[in-house]
Amino acid sequence: MSTYKLYYFNVRGRGEVARLIFAAADQKYEDIRYEREEWVSHKSEMPLGQMPVLEYNGVKLPQSAAINRFLANQFHLAGKDNFDQAKVDAVVDTINDMISKYRPIRMEQDEAKQKELTKTFLADELPKHLQNLEGLGKLYGSGGSFFVGNNLTWADLYFYDIAQHILELDENIFNSYPWLKENRQQVEKQPKIAEYLKNRPKTSH
Amino acid sequence: MPSYKLTYFNGRGLGEVSRLIFAAAGQKFEDVRYERDQFPAHKAEMPLGQMPVLEVDGVKLPQSSAIARYLAKEFHLAGKDNFDQAKVDAVVDTVGDSFKGFIPTIFEQDPVKKEEIKKKFFTDDLPKHLQNLETLGKLYGNGGHFFVGNQLTWADLYFYNFAQTYIEAEADCLNNFPWLKQNRAEVEKQPKIAEYLKQRPKTQF
Numbered sequence: 001m002s003t004y005k006l007y008y009f010n011v012r013g014r015g016e017v018a019r020l021i022f023a024a025a026d027q028k029y030e031d032i033r034y035e036r037e038e039w040v041s042h043k044s045e046m047p048l049g050q051m052p053v054l055e056y057n058g059v060k061l062p063q064s065a066a067i068n069r070f071l072a073n074q075f076h077l078a079g080k081d082n083f084d085q086a087k088v089d090a091v092v093d094t095i096n097d098m099i100s101k102y103r104p105i106r107m108e109q110d111e112a113k114q115k116e117l118t119k120t121f122l123a124d125e126l127p128k129h130l131q132n133l134e135g136l137g138k139l140y141g142s143g144g145s146f147f148v149g150n151n152l153t154w155a156d157l158y159f160y161d162i163a164q165h166i167l168e169l170d171e172n173i174f175n176s177y178p179w180l181k182e183n184r185q186q187v188e189k190q191p192k193i194a195e196y197l198k199n200r201p202k203t204s205h
Numbered sequence: 206m207p208s209y210k211l212t213y214f215n216g217r218g219l220g221e222v223s224r225l226i227f228a229a230a231g232q233k234f235e236d237v238r239y240e241r242d243q244f245p246a247h248k249a250e251m252p253l254g255q256m257p258v259l260e261v262d263g264v265k266l267p268q269s270s271a272i273a274r275y276l277a278k279e280f281h282l283a284g285k286d287n288f289d290q291a292k293v294d295a296v297v298d299t300v301g302d303s304f305k306g307f308i309p310t311i312f313e314q315d316p317v318k319k320e321e322i323k324k325k326f327f328t329d330d331l332p333k334h335l336q337n338l339e340t341l342g343k344l345y346g347n348g349g350h351f352f353v354g355n356q357l358t359w360a361d362l363y364f365y366n367f368a369q370t371y372i373e374a375e376a377d378c379l380n381n382f383p384w385l386k387q388n389r390a391e392v393e394k395q396p397k398i399a400e401y402l403k404q405r406p407k408t409q410f
Contacts, residue, residue: 047344048299048337061291062341063298070291082278083261089271094253132253139252 002074004029005055006067007046009039011203012161014064015052018071020157023196025075033201065092072154079153087140087148091155094136098129099162122170133159134179145179145186152190160187165205209234211272213257214241216408217366219269220257223276225362228401230280238406270297277359289354292345296352296360299341300367303334307371327375338364339384350384350391357395365392370410 004022008015010033022029034042034051046053047062054060054067061067069089072078079085105121108114137147144150147159163184166173174181187193209227213220215238227234239247239256248254252267259265259272266272274294277283284290306326313319342352349355352364368389371378379386392398 047340056288059288061288061295063295065298066291066294069294070287073287073290082275083264083266085278086266086271086275089274090252090266090268093268093271135252 002057005032006052007032008052009033010035010201011205013205016161017068017154017158018052018054020161020193020196021068021071021075021077021154024077024152024157024190024192026192027075068154068158077152077154079148084149088153088155091133091136091147092158094129094132095158095162098126101125118169130177130180134177137179137183145182147183156183156187160184207262210237210260211257212237214239214244215406216410218410221366222269222273222359222363223257223259225366225398225401226273226276226280226282226359229282229357229362229395229397231397232280273359282357282359284353284358292353293358293360296338296341297363299334299337300364303331304367306330323374327378331371331378335382335385339382342384342388350387352388361388361392365389
């Protein structure tokens with residue numbers, strides 16, 4: 001029996017997709033959550049002094065994308081063959097391109113500046129990424145509501161998670177993107193996901 | 206045998222890792238290279254209006270890392286099982302983290318400012334990432350010179366390529382990192398890689 005331990009902060013952040021994958025797969029794991037003050041004493045235990053880290057059968061693995069893809073592969077949520085897995089990776093990378101433009105804005109300390117940057121992001125930057133994602137869903141989704149091959153994959157879980165941050169900026173954003181709206185609804189309807197979403201800790205981000 | 210077509214600019218950039226993987230595998234492919242002024246006419250042919258794009262038996266795949274990982278898996282250069290593949294992904298992501306800090310040095314137009322951020326990158330930023338990469342190589346490399354499991358994987362090719370960019374900007378940047386230097390030397394010694402490096406076009410980036 002393989003053992004899985006996930007080490008992260010007590011937030012969704014870069015750890016939540018792994019938790020969603022464990023939930024979708026109905027796989028038990030140790031969900032270790034460090035508060036910021038606790039983290040300091042554990043930093044040196046992690047290969048790169050960062051989290052999330054997955055410990056699989058006692059061996060530590062850093063880097064959230066590597067962790068997520070590994071778990072998805074273990075639990076058959078990565079795509080049915082190498083090429084479908086590549087399509088899933090392409091969707092994930094496109095989601096990353098979108099969120100990498102937003103993260104610096106979130107870090108901005110000056111409230112007025114942040115408001116301005118957010119406005120520009122929503123108007124000028126975000127639409128092309130959402131259009132790209134709808135484009136990939138229609139190209140690879142075999143006519144269904146999931147991103148690749150008519151099956152739930154971690155690309156859907158990743159989009160579901162990141163989209164929650166976008167919705168905090170504009171709760172109506174997906175009204176203009178019906179395919180993406182439907183995709184998220186299909187994810188939420190999965191019984192094991194619905195159960196997990198109902199029971200997970202409520203955190204600030 | 207599938208047919209492979211890689212479309213990118215006439216440079217190394219984000220396309221070269223895939224070319225290195227094809228070379229290491231001894232696999233033929235169509236190496237389509239566009240000059241900057243040729244690209245606009247072809248932009249609409251790309252799923253996300255960007256390159257590189259891999260076409261496999263007529264189906265297009267965007268996103269450089271998704272492409273490289275797919276090819277590596279097809280040609281057994283990705284790691285021997287799911288967990289080794291995850292270690293490879295973690296190394297790739299760590300190289301990717303280092304490159305994020307380098308990108309501003311490419312696009313800064315003001316020569317004084319450019320020199321300043323370059324200096325800061327090579328003095329303060331890059332060494333942390335190189336240290337992390339040596340840590341991973343020693344953690345996952347089974348005592349050998351390759352990053353994971355004592356065999357060449359696309360993690361070694363990925364580091365080889367991006368380190369070349371750093372070395373071209375700052376020749377001494379690996380001097381304090383003998384493990385990484387040795388790793389690059391091992392990559393260069395692989396006969397099919399050595400042959401490819403000798404013959405590939407010399408380009409600006």
